[in-house]
Amino acid sequence: AQKITQTQPGMFVQEKEAVTLDCTYDTSDPSYGLFWYKQPSSGEMIFLIYQGSYDQQNATEGRYSLNFQKARKSANLVISASQLGDSAMYFCAMRGALNTGKLIFGQGTTLQVKP
Amino acid sequence: GAVVSQHPSRVICKSGTSVKIECRSLDFQATTMFWYRQFPKKSLMLMATSNEGSKATYEQGVEKDKFLINHASLTLSTLTVTSAHPEDSSFYICSAVGTSGQETQYFGPGTRLLVL
Secondary structure, three states: OOEEEOOOOEEEEEOOOOEEEOOEEEOOOOOEEEEEEEEOOOOOOEEEEEEEOOOOOOOEEOOEEEEEEOOOOEEEEEEOOOOHHHOEEEEEEEEEOOOOOOEEEOOOEEEEEEO | OOOEEEEOOEEEEOOOOOEEEEEEEOOOOOOEEEEEEEOOOOOEEEEEEEEOOOOOEEOOOOOOOOEEEEEEEOOEEEEEEOOOOHHHOEEEEEEEEOOOOOOOOEEOOOEEEEEO
């Protein structure tokens, strides 16, 4: 069975500093995809970044990068130069190759950026 | 990224009434849409997978007669909460995937349902 674990219920970071949000996963699928979404208080889910299991390089999207360590089954999100608008809940999710595109979500991490 | 809309954004209804929520992919065709439910400060719980032109696939524990899903076209899926009760009050959010099924899921803005 697939499983996603986010062990940090809440995190604080000072504005302009970098922060790492942890995500570990478990799957028996040889091919899978890992996603990070941001959910501000308004409730919308905003897609941030994607990493395929066969991708050789870590994914990056602007200030977001994914530290993908396949052997350790971790896919941590790194946000550089934090901004006040980064305060939100962040979800890690996984899609396996054998299902119909369903995502399995982690428990989420609430990030608060301090001025 | 692709745009998914959801309507209404908020709805308050009386116990016993039915509520319909629409999910539309605005700039792409979505053969598959997903419906989630989310309680405050919790993760998203997948309720069902909606495929265009076929019956929805419900997750274990989700009552299909309670939560009716219709995927009428490649850009529209609807969720109807029938005979709503206060315990159905929640945040409902849909997502849509392009035709390959292995693409990124894009989410609608969600619907907050309050049943009195």
